[in-house]
Each structure stands twice: as structure tokens, then as C-alpha cells.
Amino acid sequence: MIPKIIAWSIQKRFWVLGLAVAIIGWGGVSLYRSPLDAIPDLSDTQVIVKASFAGQPPSVVENQVTYPLTTAFLTIPGVRHVRGYSDFGNSLIYILFKEGTDQYWARSRVLEYLNQVEGRLPSGVTASLGPDATGLGWVYEYALVD
Incomplete structure (x- = not known):
């Protein structure tokens, strides 16, 4: 042959x-x-909210800060998952949106809902949005260390 x-x-x-x-x-x-992307971003659209409640134990932070914020963020249109973590004096909430959601639209909705729920939080709680970044940023953070 x-x-x-x-x-x-x-x-x-x-x-x-x-x-x-x-x-x-x-x-x-x-x-x-062909479109060229060296490292394509395959992560979900996410917004991080950090709330500080200085001097409070995790159980108080969970009940008075993390839980109210988490339940409020669950009602945002297009949200797929909301994860809340409580630590000494701090609360971190990760809001993950459905695929294809615009990052800036998601951030503006989270900020809108955060402004609505801030009045129901105890005095002394300061909540803010996390950095404007994707999940791919964590890869760089871990990869660029000696």
C-alpha cells in the first residue's frame, strides 16, 4: 500500500x-x-464583599453580619451561589453569578443590594466590595512567588 x-x-x-x-x-x-488568549479566564463572574465588625467573635459575626448579607445577596438576579465565611471580626461573602454575566453589572447590583441592607446591620460594621478582579488573579498570586 x-x-x-x-x-x-x-x-x-x-x-x-x-x-x-x-x-x-x-x-x-x-x-x-483564530482569537488568541494566552490564559483564558474560565472562572465564574464573582464579586467579593468584605465586612468588618471589630472585636466580635465568629458566632456574632455570623449571626449579625454574614447571615443578613448572604440572604440579601441571594435575591440578586442572576446569582448562582452565595458563600459566606465568618472569622474574628471579619466576614467574607463570595457571590457567584451565572455564566455570561458582565462583571461590572454584577458589581453594581451587589453594591445596590449592599446599600439596601447596610441599615439592618449593627453599628460599627463596615462593608465594602472586594477588588475588581477575576478568579484568575489567584493563579498569578500563587504563581509569582519565589
Whole structure:
């Protein structure tokens, strides 16, 4: 079988050469038209809210800060998951949105709902949005260390 292919390729060398040039040209055009992203961001759209309640134990932070914020953020349109973590004097809430949600739209909705619920939080609680970044930023944080 292989000797026949070789013999045919030798007899029809211009056809083989033309086919090779066509395939290389097609590859070049495809390469030019393909979008290039060195590290594509495959993470979900997320917004982080950090709330501080200085000097309070985790149980108080959970009941008076994390739980009210988490339940309020569950009602935002397009939210898929809300995760809340309580620590000594701090609360972190991660709001994950459905795929395709615009990052800035999500941040503005979270800020809107945060402003609505701040009046129900105890005095001394300061809540703010986390940095404007994607989940891919954590990869860089861990990768760029000696």
C-alpha cells in the first residue's frame, strides 16, 4: 500500500505540491483568524464583599453580619451561589453569578443590594466590595512567588 502511495506521489508531484501549499495556506488563514488568549479566564463572574465588625467573635459575626448579607445577596438576579465565611471580626461573602454575566453589572447590583441592607446591620460594621478582579488573579498570586 505504501509503495503505491509513494509511486503515485512521485508521478503526481505537482498535485502533491499544490495540495501541500493549499493546506499550509489554509492553516495560515485559520491561524490569523483564530482569537488568541494566552490564559483564558474560565472562572465564574464573582464579586467579593468584605465586612468588618471589630472585636466580635465568629458566632456574632455570623449571626449579625454574614447571615443578613448572604440572604440579601441571594435575591440578586442572576446569582448562582452565595458563600459566606465568618472569622474574628471579619466576614467574607463570595457571590457567584451565572455564566455570561458582565462583571461590572454584577458589581453594581451587589453594591445596590449592599446599600439596601447596610441599615439592618449593627453599628460599627463596615462593608465594602472586594477588588475588581477575576478568579484568575489567584493563579498569578500563587504563581509569582519565589
